[in-house]
Amino acid sequence: MSKRATKGVLLVQLGTPDAPTTADVRRYLTQFLMDGRVLDIPYMGRTLLVKGVIVPKRAAQSAATYQTIWDEVNGSPLMYYSVLQRQMLQEELGEEYHVELAMRYQNPSIESALEKLQSMFLDSIRVIPLFPQYASATSGSIMEKVMEIMRTWSYIPQISFVSSYCEDPGMVDTFVDHALRHDIGAHDHILFSYHGLPVRQLGKVDPTGKLICPDSGCDSCKAQTNAFCYLSQCYGTTRAIAEKLALKEDQYTVCFQSRLGKTPWIQPYTSDTLHDLASKGVKKLLVFSPAFVSDCIETIDEIQVEYANEFKELGGEVVTMVESLNDDPKWIQALKRLALGN
Template identity: 80%
Template sequence: MSKSATKGVLLVQLGTPDAPTTPDVRRYLTEFLMDPRVIDIPIVGRTLLVKGLIVPRRAPKSAATYRTIWDEKTGSPLMYYSELQRDLLQQELGEDYHVELAMRYQNPSIASALKNMESMMLESIRVIPLFPQYASATSGSVIDRVMEVMRTWQYFPQISFVSNYCDDEQMCETYADHAKQHDIDYYDHILFSYHGLPVRQLGKVDPSGELTCPDRGCDSCRVEKKSYCYLSQCYATSRTIASKLGLSEDRYTVCFQSRLGKTPWIQPYTSDALHQLANEGVKKLLVFSPAFVADCIETLDEIQVEYANEFKELGGEEVAMVESLNDDPKWIGVLKRLAQG
């Protein structure tokens, strides 16, 4: 902690269990899924669904999966890269800044990170959710929680939030650079696979209620960037990365993974995209996951293991994953620019 720091930066990632055990995963999943911005149904139904059905079934399976990606020395990959991002950003910003890392769910908590910053009497705090595309369930939840915690402060520094940076040129260039570590021409097709979202949540970003989304999302969101529409921002990210690589539209597909329950989520689902591509004779896939700025369970297991095995069972031959932004200096440069406003 620098005594001369006058500006604070709070990086917030989604979260990770403290350990790959069933009790720790149960605590993580419960906090995550009980967030009303994540499962947006009344609390009684949400409690019965999460604590009575989802968590008891999912926690043991998820714990087993976490054990496959957990490093004996560095622990959770998401935590490892997030701490690296914090430390490298601190080096870049210098002693005028103090950088904290928090997880929206579990540890280090937003409350504990802000408590450290409160005692420093900072002039300003810049909050950067580590989600390039805005969604109420991710960035919105982070902002909500920060405001809730700071409500008890007796003084208020100048506070600002980074809502999204979905088509940031340097960020997308970094993703493209990572893709160039592969022989792109070797692959038959490119997938941009994003974390999914219930379709009903897309319409909630318009307070007037005029925005309505059918089961597959508004068609205009696929071609236009809209300030708070997650779907439109996913397509904006994909278009920007594709342009850096010179990819034509027929060379890539945008799809969505990790859906939960029977309610309609944003389509096409990644699993459905795999089936369609396999039916078309595609054998080799290169996959981006640009909703994540650090490799985590969704990239290291869900795509590289679960979806890869599914694709091979359908007749495919190879699925390769583009490394996330992790500790790339260009990405740290993006964070520095976002932190400085």
């Protein structure tokens, strides 16, 4: 007789369209960009911008891009690896635990995953956003949604959140292992390219409003100001990986991709960094993207296609992508420790 699960674990990723069609991408982009933590402007302005400008302009183009990375058998790479991570973590944790997977936007929804967990009358639920670095627009949005749903429950089990794990040894070691699959010394320079955020969102992590964050360069502020600053956590991840690989500071650059609109985003931008490195004669780049635990459109297309082509047009020759954590057993062991609170 199997043992009843008494503890739940909810893994939550950002999300992916259900299919690489314009209609599905339109629904995904609308839900994503209408989140007030993602596009942090007043509701009416956000509605006009998202539904009147951004989504109509980008839906078809984004759908075409998704079609290039969509696998005929496995579908969305992000979904494929997320499902594997859930399955492998479930095997590691055993019968005492029940692991669910949800997407913040689209399917499977957080609502549907929590409904399954609620019906099991668990003693506890641990929520793990699948983002190593905390940001209000990612992990914060997930936590808010979970609390919004669970506050309506008649019974509320013990609930805990993993807010960040930007320097987790298992996560770092997995990225290091993946980098060592490549000949690091054969590359002229290394990029750590993170997903970008509007600069205005950095200071909002300080409830007193006294923290004024620069748009670049706070590479040592974590211990001095705010441990929840996304920018400082990105630098923390970079330092942890660089130390393991014995990289010198002049061997790598931290940069940020995926900016939207004209408002200032965290700098330096990845595109600007490519121009700068190409102008200095750099020919071969090795690129980490440690904001993502699964390969997805940002790593497969944006870096390996868009930025690679841009770099070659500037005179560069090679852009080598370090694989994300994906279904690496060492990463699953790190997830297990996060789930257990170790």
